[in-house]
Amino acid sequence: MTLDITIEDSRWQQAGLEPLAQQAVAAALARFNLDVEDCEIALLGCDDDQIADLNSEFRSKPVATNVLSWPAEDLAAEEPGGMPAPPEADFTGEISLGDIAIAYDTCLREADAANKPLKDHLRHLVVHGVLHLLGYDHIRDPDATVMEGLEVEILGKMGIDDPYTMNDGL
16 A cells, blocks of 8 residues: 655654554555555645645635545545445556545544544544545435444444444443
């Protein structure tokens, strides 16, 4: 797998972004029987200011967010709740999936608010980003149901609790 990681915020190094992202990407791709050695993804570890700039530039939303994704190609299903088209390799046999950016500040804030380990939330957001690259989305309710189900399945295989259940301390 070619996972090109650029760290713009040094806190990501301390958080272990690289090995955690590699694990999350590999788990997400394995779910779809994609050979990780054939896939290319670029990942940017940044802060809230940088992701707010990106969010403003690409989505006209000048606010920080946790993760952004830019798929290399539009694989989205036309029917709500449908399965996206599988990615195809180029003439070299490589599958360029796209780019992901993740903001440290928002990720940490969300993990703290949910009383979840940062490393688990980070892996969830990377899986979430990879699913976007593979054509999944959560704008329409049926699509959100499919995407969340995949996230829960993939994270469960990594030993991470369902991120959509409330942690009430029990």
